Amino acid sequence: MSEVLVVAEHADGVVKKVTSELLTLARTLGEPSAVWIGPGYCDAAAATLGEFGAGKVYVADGAQYIDHPVAPRAEVLANLVSEHSPSAVLIASSADGKETAGRLAIKINSGVITDAIGISADRIATQSVFGGSTVVHSKVIKGTPIFTVRPNSTPPVPASTTLTRVDVTVPVSELAMKAKVTGRTVAQKDGRPDLAEAAIVVSGGRGVGAAEGFAVIEALADTLGAAVGASRAATDAGWYPHQYQVGQTGKTVSPQLYLANGISGAIQHRAGMQTSKTIVVVNKDSEAPLFELADFGVVGDLFKVVPQLTEEIKKRA
Amino acid sequence: MKIAVCVKQVPDTWAEKKLRGDDSTLDREAADGVMNELDEYAVEEALKLQEAHGGEITIVTMGPERAGETVRKALSMGADAAVHLVDDTLHGSDALATSYALATVLDGRDFDLIFFGSESTDARMSVVPAMVAERLGVAQLTFAQKVDVDGTSVTIQRVTDYGFETVVASLPAVVSVVEKINEPRYPSFKGIMAAKKKPVETLSTADAGLDGSRLGLAAAWTVVEDFAARPPKATGTIVTDDGDGGVKLAEFLAVQKFI
Structure with missing residues (x-):
């Protein structure tokens, strides 16, 4: 079975539900390996990734990966793609996720499909476009297919595996550091579920x-x-x-x-x-x-x- | 300060959109073309920066000849000049090809800031600004709800799920804006008249030095297998509130096992 990279979405060391969904989907395409980018990797995160079938997790731990928007994430992924030649890369369809996918596509010379709501075993993506009025099936015909997948598209199903941690260090280029995050402002802590992920x-x-x-x-x-x-x-x-x-x-x-x-x-x-x-x-x-x-x-x-x-x-x- | 604003003509935001039966691309003839709504906010933000810091604003677009209407609109809002990349070979270009074409046109023109709307209302990928930044090797400041320029540095508030990030970079930079950032002006009569005299540089792909084999539908790295209209939804139950609408709704939710 071929390796499928799944980029973990996380906040404060907690793996988001969309990642469990993507791991579930990735199991129908091959063997999922999670990719953790940024600080905060912990036992609880490992438990969730293993519970949903990640056999491996590549951990790029460090603030440098999140203190500059998007570009370092694309560099980490490009590095992993060139070293491990996965058969597909799955990323959540968030603003960051889609931009990461876009930059990665250029770096690894591959096609990218955003906002998939499903991917078949032969890697045909389903998209719902124009406000849901049209359903489109499409596929990537160049390079390593990159898909961003909408939250709530695949019901998460556990499939416990033994998770192996692989630490990776990818130097962040000067180019990727050109934009720097100098502050994070939490607008409103309302205690409610994430809008994109809520049931x-x-x-x-x-x-x-x-x-x-x-x-x-x-x-x-x-x-x-x-x-x-x-x-x-x-x-x-x-x-x-x-x-x-x-x-x-x-x-x-x-x-x-x-x-x-x-x-x-x-x-x-x-x-x-x-x-x-x-x-x-x-x-x-x-x-x-x-x-x-x-x-x-x-x-x-x-x-x-x-x-x-x-x-x-x-x-x- | 030299500012570029990349704009796109899209089918009217409020119109139903369709794909073409022959090549599965967007049917651009089926609806009126308008400037992508979020691009109006990008033009407005550029105009505000120009008012505060001086400089020149160039509109950049790629698209068929009728996209010239969108260029005129941006000029009538107050931009100074425009570059319009128009060529039949561009038809069907995907985001990778679009970003390649735009980056090639932008490169070498010494722009300090390159503005975009954060997404187009037709394709809705939100990837072209990040791709152009990647290709040009300049800072990416996207999803901005606020932009401040101070000398040679630019600071934005990048909208996130939890609020916003403050992101800083040195010029040059690619900036994309969300609609919260400002209220775009309507072109004045004077502006509309003045726009007619403003310079529009029309480029073919050859003029721009683009490699034709990297453009258009044939060069796309994704392909549409098939598409279909979503079947219409079965009519639901509609009740009129006679004082117990909330109770009836609760009953429905209970049957559906939501409560």
């Missing part, structure tokens, strides 16, 4: 009416253990922070359950959530186009329906 997302839009209106959205989200999202109308109005925007110019999410409240459903928004497994829509306008996507919809005032739903869930808990 449930509760979103608010124009119908929420004001920043204060998001209190009912957050209350429902917290009852469900969900992440909070917002439409462009809401973030542009300054009612909710920009990083929570779901849509064409924001995040693309694909949760098990998406609850859209007061969102009419212009293509701008649909492009970011159309592939959600189950979609619930609450809107007082029965003509709102988002109802076309709804598995369940309530025509009504979100300020009545949403708090009632929150209370009902608490009652049933």
Whole structure:
């Protein structure tokens, strides 16, 4: 079986769920080896990687790999590709992940496919494009295929293996150090799951009416253990922070359950959530186009329906 | 300061998009072409820096002849000049070829800052700015929600999942911007009139010194096997709230085992 590199996404030494998903997917393509870039590698991280089938983990430990955006990660991966000739490289479809994939593609003369939602055993990627209206199958025909894969595309399935740690040291080039991270600002520690990875997302839009209106959205989200999202109308109005925007110019999410409240459903928004497994829509306008996507919809005032739903869930808990 | 802003003409953001049946590329005739929305923010940011620091702004685009409309729009917003790479051989170029072509056009023109929108609303890959930085060997400052230039250094706030990173580099640098950064101006009548007289340099791939074998659909390192419209979704259950909408919704979620 051939080796497949899976870049681990992690924060504070914790492996993100998307990495378990990518390892699960990689097992259908070959033998997954995880790649850990940056400081913080620990026993808990090793346990997660092993649990989901990584036979090896290449550890490039050091602040130099994350104190400069993207470029050092691409250098570490290019080095691993040239030394180990894997049959594919899998990276999470985050902003950093896609840029890393792009730079890596140039370095190793290989084709790259971004935002895959599936990869078959013969390495044909499935993408959902144009706001989910079109499904495309494509493949890389040059070099070592590089895929970035959207979170929530593959259900993670454990397959315990013995994980072997291989330390790697790749010198970071002067070029890659040209941009330097001098500070990290945490905008809001809300304790909710990551928007891109959350199994449930509760979103608010124009119908929420004001920043204060998001209190009912957050209350429902917290009852469900969900992440909070917002439409462009809401973030542009300054009612909710920009990083929570779901849509064409924001995040693309694909949760098990998406609850859209007061969102009419212009293509701008649909492009970011159309592939959600189950979609619930609450809107007082029965003509709102988002109802076309709804598995369940309530025509009504979100300020009545949403708090009632929150209370009902608490009652049933 | 010499600033380049790379812009792309895309199908209207609000229009439904389709792939062509013959070669599986984006059907650019099916919808009106507009400047990629995020590129307007890049043009605006360049104009603001020019107002504060002086200098010249050059718009750079590649695309068919009609992309000239997008060039005119950027010029009417206030940019000074433009370079338009137009050639039939560019059709179907992937991100690798696009970044090669743009980097080749940009190289040697001594730009201090090269702006991009952080993604195009058609392809949505968000990789071309990083690829151009890689090819040019200059600093990559992408996903900026704030840009400050001080002498020969540039500082941005790079949007991340948790908030933002402050990232600093010496000029020259590639910068991509998110829409939070500013509010793009509308072209004024005066601006529209003035744009008609501004210089637009039209280049073929040969003029730009590009290797044709690295461009276009035939040179792409990925290939589309097939595509299909997503089947329409079965109609869901829609109820009108008569005072128990929340309860009915909870019932649905319970049946679906979400609660």
